[in-house]
Amino acid sequence: MGAVRIIHLTKNFGELVAVNDMTLEIPEGTIFGLLGPNGAGKSTTTRLLSTLLKPTKGTAELAGHDVLREPVAVREKTGVLPEESNHTHYPSRSTYDNLVYFAKLYGVPEEEIEERVRTLLEFMELWQRKDDKAGELSTGNRQRLALCRALLHNPSILLLDEPTSALDPIAAKRVRELILNLASEYNQTVFINSHNLPEVQRMCDQIAIIDEGKVLLHGKMEELRSTLYSQQRYRILVHGDVNAAERIAKSQEFVKSSKTEIDSIVVEIENPVQNNVKLLKAMIDAGVNVVEFSEEEATLEDLYLKVIKGGAQ
Ligand SMILES: Nc1ncnc2c1ncn2[C@@H]1O[C@H](COP(=O)(O)OP(=O)(O)OP(=O)(O)O)[C@@H](O)[C@H]1O
Ligand SMILES: [Mg+2]
Numbered sequence: 001m002g003a004v005r006i007i008h009l010t011k012n013f014g015e016l017v018a019v020n021d022m023t024l025e026i027p028e029g030t031i032f033g034l035l036g037p038n039g040a041g042k043s044t045t046t047r048l049l050s051t052l053l054k055p056t057k058g059t060a061e062l063a064g065h066d067v068l069r070e071p072v073a074v075r076e077k078t079g080v081l082p083e084e085s086n087h088t089h090y091p092s093r094s095t096y097d098n099l100v101y102f103a104k105l106y107g108v109p110e111e112e113i114e115e116r117v118r119t120l121l122e123f124m125e126l127w128q129r130k131d132d133k134a135g136e137l138s139t140g141n142r143q144r145l146a147l148c149r150a151l152l153h154n155p156s157i158l159l160l161d162e163p164t165s166a167l168d169p170i171a172a173k174r175v176r177e178l179i180l181n182l183a184s185e186y187n188q189t190v191f192i193n194s195h196n197l198p199e200v201q202r203m204c205d206q207i208a209i210i211d212e213g214k215v216l217l218h219g220k221m222e223e224l225r226s227t228l229y230s231q232q233r234y235r236i237l238v239h240g241d242v243n244a245a246e247r248i249a250k251s252q253e254f255v256k257s258s259k260t261e262i263d264s265i266v267v268e269i270e271n272p273v274q275n276n277v278k279l280l281k282a283m284i285d286a287g288v289n290v291v292e293f294s295e296e297e298a299t300l301e302d303l304y305l306k307v308i309k310g311g312a313q
Pocket of ligand 1: 013016018036038040041042044045083
């Protein structure tokens with residue numbers, strides 16, 4: 001059974017359908033990435049899963065608890081980093097006191113609070129800022145504090161809405177490592193909303209791309225690749241006239257698409273075992289100086305641009 005089961009989940013705001021009949025199953029220990037353009041419904045989904053909003057139709061289960069029937073149990077099992085996490089602390093209280101306050105609220109045993117707060121602040125490199133008022137921290141440090149807060153009660157599921165958006169590269173790397181560690185060592189399930197495609201590609205075991213509240217694609221990176229690309233892609237690096245190389249590529253019926261990128265062309269080739277040699281020969285016969293001919297794996301950005309309307313050039 002999945003750690004997160006989303007079952008025909010729907011949320012309307014008046015006429016607007018923000019989440020539209022979403023069904024997804026995310027196994028325990030998975031790092032899951034939810035992608036989609038601004039307004040696609042990612043944060044609304046997170047709010048529904050964290051019981052901050054009630055579904056219009058459908059439901060979801062987290063760690064076996066239904067968001068509608070058992071919201072308290074869901075909250076006990078989940079740690080949430082909301083989209084507006086920068087503004088959810090008590091600004092006039094210290095960093096330390098904020099965490100102690102929330103630890104009590106989340107039911108962390110009294111004798112464990114001090115140690116837990118200290119460990120998290122040290123990990124996020126906020127210990128030196130423990131006496132600073134939360135409202136006076138930088139945006140990135142407030143996001144770090146919010147991450148500490150999401151982890152306070154050792155949740156088995158983490159719902160993170162753009163967890164590294166305000167972090168500097170080193171802090172972002174630490175958070176990525178932390179997330180990978182939580183999933184592999186503690187089998188925690190991590191649900192991440194993000195616009196950072198390389199980060200999602202590197203970290204996530206499963207990815208869904210949504211638009212207008214609807215799931216357009218869901219699966220592992222390789223599955224998304226094979227769903228979208230029936231042909232294999234190659235990069236041909238050319239010294240000299242790239243346009244001549246592209247003209248030759250376009251004139252072959254087995255080349256299904258081609259695009260120029262500075263000093264190379266990227267082509268999709270049908271039946272490459274037979275046809276790569278033909279293409280290479282045609283180019284060499286025409287005097288094109290081919291420096292390299294290599295397989296090109298589609299990136300998550302390629303897939304994203306292909307499925308999102310207006311993404312393809
Ligand atoms: N409380 C609300 N009342 C009315 N409409 C809302 C409310 N919350 C969200 N919406 C609308 O629902 C849609 C989905 O918004 P949501 O915040 O879930 O998008 P998102 O994918 O998180 O976008 P972003 O990438 O910009 O964070 C948008 O059209 C938004 O305007
Ligand atoms: Mg959002």
